[in-house]
Amino acid sequence: MKxxxxxxxxxxxxxxxxxxxxxxxxxxxxxxxxxxxxCGKTTxxxxxxxxxxxxxxxxxxxxxxxxxxxxxxxxxGMVFQSYALYPHMTAFQNISYPLKLQKTPKExxxxxxxxxxxxxxxxxxxxxxxxxxxxxxxxxxxxxxxxIKEPQLLLFDEPLSNLDARLxxxxxxxxxxxxxxxxxxxxxxxxxxxxxxxxxDRVAVMKEGKLQAYSPPDxxxxxxxxxxxxxxxxxxxxxxxxxEVVRENGDYHARRKxxxxxxxxxxxxxxxxxxxVILGIRPENITIANVGVSGxxxxxxxxxxxxxxxxxIGEASVHVLSDPTLGLRMGQTVTLGFNTHKVQFxxxxxxxxxxxxx
Amino acid sequence: xxxxxxxERGGTPPLSHAPSGEETSSIGARMRSRLxxxxxxxxxxxxxxxxxxIPVIIIFILILSDLKSANFGTLQWWLPVNWxxxxxxxxxxxxxxxxxxxxxxxxxxxTLTLFIFSSALLIAVLTTHINRRAGFFFRxxxxxxxxxxxxxxxxxxxxxxxxxxxGILNQLLVPLGISTGGDLxxxxxxLFVIIANGMIGASFGMVIFTSAIEAIxxxxxxxxKVDGASTWQTIRHVILPSIxxxxxxxxxYQTLSLLxxxxxxxxxxxxxxxxxxxxxxxxxxxxxxxxxxxGNNQWGYGSAWAVILVIIGVAAASIYMRVFKFDELVQxxxxxxx
Ligand SMILES: Nc1ncnc2c1ncn2[C@@H]1O[C@H](COP(=O)(O)OP(=O)(O)OP(=O)(O)O)[C@@H](O)[C@H]1O
Ligand SMILES: [Mg+2]
Numbered sequence: 001m002k003x004x005x006x007x008x009x010x011x012x013x014x015x016x017x018x019x020x021x022x023x024x025x026x027x028x029x030x031x032x033x034x035x036x037x038x039c040g041k042t043t044x045x046x047x048x049x050x051x052x053x054x055x056x057x058x059x060x061x062x063x064x065x066x067x068x069x070x071x072x073x074x075x076x077g078m079v080f081q082s083y084a085l086y087p088h089m090t091a092f093q094n095i096s097y098p099l100k101l102q103k104t105p106k107e108x109x110x111x112x113x114x115x116x117x118x119x120x121x122x123x124x125x126x127x128x129x130x131x132x133x134x135x136x137x138x139x140x141x142x143x144x145x146x147x148i149k150e151p152q153l154l155l156f157d158e159p160l161s162n163l164d165a166r167l168x169x170x171x172x173x174x175x176x177x178x179x180x181x182x183x184x185x186x187x188x189x190x191x192x193x194x195x196x197x198x199x200x201d202r203v204a205v206m207k208e209g210k211l212q213a214y215s216p217p218d219x220x221x222x223x224x225x226x227x228x229x230x231x232x233x234x235x236x237x238x239x240x241x242x243x244e245v246v247r248e249n250g251d252y253h254a255r256r257k258x259x260x261x262x263x264x265x266x267x268x269x270x271x272x273x274x275x276x277v278i279l280g281i282r283p284e285n286i287t288i289a290n291v292g293v294s295g296x297x298x299x300x301x302x303x304x305x306x307x308x309x310x311x312x313i314g315e316a317s318v319h320v321l322s323d324p325t326l327g328l329r330m331g332q333t334v335t336l337g338f339n340t341h342k343v344q345f346x347x348x349x350x351x352x353x354x355x356x357x358x
Numbered sequence: 359x360x361x362x363x364x365x366e367r368g369g370t371p372p373l374s375h376a377p378s379g380e381e382t383s384s385i386g387a388r389m390r391s392r393l394x395x396x397x398x399x400x401x402x403x404x405x406x407x408x409x410x411x412i413p414v415i416i417i418f419i420l421i422l423s424d425l426k427s428a429n430f431g432t433l434q435w436w437l438p439v440n441w442x443x444x445x446x447x448x449x450x451x452x453x454x455x456x457x458x459x460x461x462x463x464x465x466x467x468x469t470l471t472l473f474i475f476s477s478a479l480l481i482a483v484l485t486t487h488i489n490r491r492a493g494f495f496f497r498x499x500x501x502x503x504x505x506x507x508x509x510x511x512x513x514x515x516x517x518x519x520x521x522x523x524x525g526i527l528n529q530l531l532v533p534l535g536i537s538t539g540g541d542l543x544x545x546x547x548x549l550f551v552i553i554a555n556g557m558i559g560a561s562f563g564m565v566i567f568t569s570a571i572e573a574i575x576x577x578x579x580x581x582x583k584v585d586g587a588s589t590w591q592t593i594r595h596v597i598l599p600s601i602x603x604x605x606x607x608x609x610x611y612q613t614l615s616l617l618x619x620x621x622x623x624x625x626x627x628x629x630x631x632x633x634x635x636x637x638x639x640x641x642x643x644x645x646x647x648x649x650x651x652x653g654n655n656q657w658g659y660g661s662a663w664a665v666i667l668v669i670i671g672v673a674a675a676s677i678y679m680r681v682f683k684f685d686e687l688v689q690x691x692x693x694x695x696x
Binding site: 046049051070071072074076077078080082084086087088097098102149155 | 588
């Protein structure tokens, strides 16, 4: 089923939950809503679920406007952050609750619950109450309950945020796999960008109720359209430097005090002659080199595979991912090479990309 | 323990290793502080003893005696020679005993189901599902009967139900042909007894159910709706099971309070019209013991009625607990150890 949000807004008096959201979700697509706390992810999701009525705009399922359709008539499955398992029901009763509401015959109910339980690997837990299940097990029961009526749309609201890091990795892979196997259109709300980037076909980045970007993960990463997206997506986050781009002898130079880097002309020309602009470059695109910009190491943070080092260049500072075997220490002076093929430029006023906005 | 010993070790030796003389005085101090504790408790103990335990003992003696205004001062009711089960023979042999028993069950059962339970739950569910402020307004409205003093509240009913040109109800009902214009309380005493009492009682359940419903996490309601439930199905499968405990509490508490309360009935019909039409058990006990004709207050006999009421109440409470599987409700403590 396709889903389309048109100028969708939700307000409570002066409080804005979602602000004029336009979004297309293709049939079978997995879309993640990504954004910091309070940006309106849940609000938008609950409008899609039919729990909240939109203040303005339309929600379409396969071109049909469903604004006034009750949640029960939308054929959706939803997984909550709290799991929202009914405490007085066993795992079996929880999973089969949607079927019970449809007055499905007992035999069929059992068969389908069994099938879902096998799929989620919780067959042996069916007689237990939620209080007697671990977080991960509750998560599976909640997923089973969302899947049992074979919904046309699956909604997830931060389903993994209460699990420990390891289990989160496992469940992440499982949910992704399940979604592909079932081919059901899914919306997945998260504030964890790794989750969003790894699972989703497309990521919708939100901030203060507004949609900031909506594109496939690699595009989001390589071609961020706003300063916010550039800074929010990627870990450790992108470095930003105030620079001026000038053309000299046919080359474009990004310059500030103590910093001068030649940038490729296709990118440089879009930022040249605009006065102060913001240059963005990711930590992995800066290397310790023999020639380049010199700076002093302020702090070294070992991350295991890499060291994250903070280098002061004049008054600015940048994060660099470096090889731990180099044995860099605090206070050392290093030379940094910038992979300028990957630089981004943003307008400091509008905070929009100078490269990717048309 | 550990910490004090460590402190002592670190502290100055002469003080921490106290001579035996100081130890005895510390025992004395402990005794003194215990006495102090009892001292503070004693007024409460005294009050409870004086105004609860002693009266209960007196009642249990009284029910065996025939103490009344007529023989007050002459009957030595505290002597076992004057004790017998005569009062109970009188109660069970009373011609109106079945009538009063029936009245009591009818009154409690109908008021409980119609008002205290159904209406209270209905109001609670409705007012938690509408706009917050409107919900609050309606709940306050339902509290008014509880806030009004009984005498005034009952007088309002009497005015409303009074005969044709005066009563508001008759002004509506006479033109519709439902009433002939007589006093409505005389015409339908039970109706008024039950409505008047029910509207007071409903507020209690309403307050408890409302807070219980509002304490249910919103996620459950949302999940239920998404799972395909209608509002009614959500109420039945999610809300009601979640407030089983408050329901048990309200039913038990209100049964007991309906069984023992009589002042509204006394003010409204005083057990009439006619012989024992709306006379309930508690009212009988009151009439016998404290408000008998010709001023003959039969304290012993009235107490005997009242004690049976206590037994009925205890029985009702334990039946409810069985029905609601009380053990299951209290089985799992939220905190294991303190
Ligand atoms: N029922 C409500 N009434 C009033 N304001 C609300 C309501 N629900 C959400 N809001 C407001 O709308 C904004 C968006 O909230 P929302 O729950 O959608 O955030 P979120 O992106 O899901 O955040 P989180 O990651 O913390 O869950 C917040 O400012 C919040 O305070
Ligand atoms: Mg949220």
